[in-house]
Amino acid sequence: xxxxxxxxxxxxxxxxxxxxxxxxxxxxxxxxxxxxxxxxxxxxxxxxxxxxxxxxxxxxxxxxxxxxxxxxxxxxxxxxxxxxxxxxxxxxxxxxxxxxxxxxxxxxxx
Amino acid sequence: xxxxxxxxxxxxxxxxxxxxxxxxxxxxxxxxxxxxxxxxxxxxxxxxxxxxxxxxxxxxxxxxxxxxxxxxxxxxxxxxxxxxxxxxxxxxxxxxxxxxxxxxxxxxxxxx
Numbered sequence: 001x002x003x004x005x006x007x008x009x010x011x012x013x014x015x016x017x018x019x020x021x022x023x024x025x026x027x028x029x030x031x032x033x034x035x036x037x038x039x040x041x042x043x044x045x046x047x048x049x050x051x052x053x054x055x056x057x058x059x060x061x062x063x064x065x066x067x068x069x070x071x072x073x074x075x076x077x078x079x080x081x082x083x084x085x086x087x088x089x090x091x092x093x094x095x096x097x098x099x100x101x102x103x104x105x106x107x108x109x110x
Numbered sequence: 111x112x113x114x115x116x117x118x119x120x121x122x123x124x125x126x127x128x129x130x131x132x133x134x135x136x137x138x139x140x141x142x143x144x145x146x147x148x149x150x151x152x153x154x155x156x157x158x159x160x161x162x163x164x165x166x167x168x169x170x171x172x173x174x175x176x177x178x179x180x181x182x183x184x185x186x187x188x189x190x191x192x193x194x195x196x197x198x199x200x201x202x203x204x205x206x207x208x209x210x211x212x213x214x215x216x217x218x219x220x221x222x
Contacts, residue, residue, distance in 0.1 A: 009150070032208065043114070043200050043213030044153070089153060096168050097141065097207040102152035 002027040002094025006101035015110045019077040023090035023101055028052075028071055030093035035064060035075050038087045038103070047088070048075070080108045112136055114214035116201050122220045123191045131186040131217050133201030141204045142184035143168075143211065144176060146197040153200065159184055160207065191221045 003026040013019045025033075031052040036044040050057040050064045050073070057064050063076045073090055087105045091098040114135045123129055133142065143158040145168075155168030159178040173195060175187045184203075188195060198218050202211040 006152075034210070041216070043202075043215050045213065046210040049210070093208070096155050096158065096166075097143070097204070098155075098211065099169075100145075100153040102150060 002030075002092055002099045004090060004092050004094075004099050004101040006090060006104050008104050009102070010105040010107070012107045012109060013080045015082055015108055016079045019075075019080045019084065019106055019108070021075040021077075021088050021090075021104045021106065023073040023075075023092075025071050025073070025090075025092045027092075027094060028068060032093065033064070033066060033073050034091040034098070035062075035073075036089045036091060036100075038089065044089060077106075080106075082108050082110050084108050114201055114203055114212050116199075116214040116217050118217060119215070120218050122222065123188075124222050125192060127191050128187070128189050129191065129219075130188075131199055131201075131219075133184045133186070133203075133214060134182055135184075135201075135203040135212070136182060137203060137205075137212065138181070139203035139205050139212075140181075141207055141209075141211075142178065143202040143204075144174070144184065144186045145200045145202065146170065147200060147216075148197050156186065156199075191219075193221045195219065196221045 034049040035047045038044040087103040144156040145153045157176040162181040201214040204211045
């Protein structure tokens, strides 16, 4: 059974600084991992993914790091902007196509 | 190209009433999903479908039924609504199970 944990329900960061969001999973037999972003009153949207053959994937200000031995993902946002304020979910394959974490609410303060 | 659409956007039901939520996608995706989002609980999968005419249970299927009679539509039914089903419901679709899922805008359901 895949379990996905995002242990920080919320995070507050100053504009221009780095935001680091963390995610832990339990079952490492799958080969890709994703992050989704959700604004209020909207559906989640795909943000960035990483394959298990890599330990880092970068897309502009967003970088996802994968530590397979620790079963840990992290999302770095540099520099953070007020428009990044949203809930971020990590998602990992499991018994069903994707298992989502409970999310971390990021607030970027101007 | 509308992507994933959901109807209705809002609904208030009384306990025991029934309703159907409709999800439609125009991306020719094989997989479709229904999730619910509750405060502090993240996104939990209710049911999903891997193709027309198929359905499968997710993490929290009890109290819900689904049907996928046409590839582009996925219906979520509540036969006898309960206050515990008050939630925001999201539909999603993907080409394959391993692909990015595209979400609809959500349906906010309140059961009194």
